[in-house]
Amino acid sequence: MADRPDSPTARDVLWRFGPMVYGPTVLFALGEGAVLPVIPVIAADLGADLAVAALVASALVVGQLCGNIPAGWAVARIGERLTMALAGVVSLAGILGMALAPSLGLFAVAVFLIGFCAAAFGLARHSFMTTRVPLAFRARALSLLGGTFRLGMFVGPFVAAALIAVFGDEHVTIWFFGICLVATILLVLLGPDPETHFLPSTATRDAADTALAEDTGEPVTGTIPVPSRRTPRTGVFRTMWRHRDVLSRLGLAAASLSAVRSARQVVLPLWGVSIGLDAQTIALVVGVSGAIDFALFYASGQVMDRFGRLWAALPAMLLMGVGFIALSFTHDTDQSAMWFAMFAAVLGVGNGLSSGILLTLGADVAPKTDPAPFLGSWRTLTDAGGAVAPLLVSAIAATATLAVASGVMGAIGLVGALAFVRWVPRFVPRARG
Known part of the structure; x- marks a missing residue:
């Protein structure tokens, strides 16, 4: 699809999105990444054993899972910018709760609140990019969004x-997160307004014009014109029902990708422990895998924009599926450490190639005039896949072995690859890959 002569280039849009979307994303993720490792530590200081500390840490994921649908409702009614600002302000209350909580229960509630607000913040950015980024470089823009978060x-x-080495107290990371949140809120509120600085993309405007001409009753938000205040809004649950076909098919395929990604973060450290490696070696291997993953995030967007979404989703799922299955056969070999490092790198490549694919597919199949309610459902599915995977790995490892758990996650990856082959061509128009 050729851009209009006066349309911005990919470089122009990506650069100008910096203070609106990418900057706040880096700040929020930086603070969240700093506080994540200390949540179990602080929970243990408040009296939790290992199992309860893990449960408290999982409250962040549970909060994010629960926050997606309400976030879709909020974005549809008050807009992306106000939703991000409100999520940042409420997150500050969660930060105070984490830092000052006198009991484990209040600390867990504060962690849940942070996850809930993270869902609202993430969905607002996703919705904004869906309606404002031209289709020709949507995947690159969303892959960069995923990359800034990573x-x-x-x-x-x-x-x-x-910070802990300097101040000697884990709570300093919470206050650092608070500083990041304040900077995020100021950037969102004082920076250029994303809802007026960028009009919706050409594809979105055309879809909106078509919807208005056909008088379908689709809700319209942001800067897209509304023909009448009496036009009925489609609620979140009605949107879920209306789009149940794509959610129950392509949405479940996306959930399988999220599950395999999440399993990688659990299986690799546990695998290193189970084959007798020390913590430093495990951290090095996992860190190299993460570095490979991060290095490929923009390449994923290039592939999706130039060749199609399936060309990123399918290799990613095949690499991670085969990688998990192959890893499951190496546990008791003489070269188990070498195989561990090699397949950790393979999983890093697969995960890197999938960067931005869930955001992009969600944007591709979302209603063009009001994507937020649909994206709330879409992100709930993908977050559910990511939340269930660690529980599945734990349950299988407890009843069988970690190798069996790795093999099962690999099988899920291969089934997910078949699902993408089946459903991406059906639900994602050929013009979009």
């Missing part, structure tokens, strides 16, 4: 380690 999450733990 950058923050990657650097955050190193910042936390440095």
Whole structure:
């Protein structure tokens, strides 16, 4: 699809999105990445055993899972900018709760609140990019969004380690997160208004014009014109029902990708422990895998924009599926450490190639005039896949072995690859890859 002569280039849009979307994303992720490693530590200081500390840490994921649908409702009614600002302000209350909580229960509630607000913040950015980024470089823009989040999450733990070394108190990471949140709120409120600085993309305007001409009753938000205040809004649950076909098919395929990604973060450290490696070696292997993952995030967007979404989703799922299955056969070999490092790198490549694919597919199949309610459902599915995977790995490892758990996650990856082959061509128009 050729751009109009006066349309911005990919470089122009990506650069100008910096203070609106990418900057706040880095700040939020940097603070969240700094505080994540210390949540179990602080929970243990408040009296939790290992199992309860893990449960408290999972409250962040549970909060994010629960926050997606309400976030879709909020973005549809008050807009992306106000939703991000409100999520930042409420997150500050969660930060105060984490830092000052006198009991484990209040600390867990504060962690849940942070996750809930992270969902609202993430969905607002996703909705904004869906309606404003031209289709020709949508995947690159969304892959960069995923990459900026990964950058923050990657650097955050190193910042936390440095702060703890200087101040000798884990709570300093919470206050650092608070500083990041204040900077995020100021950037969102005082920076250029994303809802007026950029009009919706040409594809979105055309879809909106068509919807208005056909008088379908689709809700319209942001800067897209509304023909009448009496036009009925489609609620979140009605949107879920209306789009149940794509959610129950392509949405579940996306959830399988999220599950395999999440399993990688659990299986690799546990695998290193199970084959007798020391913590430093495990951290090095996992860190190299993460570095490979991060290095490929923009390449994923290039592939999706130039060749199609399936060309990123399918290799990613095949690499991670085969990688998990192959890893499951190496546990008791003489070269188990070497195989561990090699397949950790393979999983890093697969995960890197999938960067931005869930955001991009969600944007591709979302209603063009009001994507937020649909994206709330889409992100709930993908977050559910990511939340269930660690529980599945734990349950299988407890009843069988970690190798069996790795093999099962690999099988899920291969089934997910088949699902993408089946459903991406059906639901994502050929013009979009």
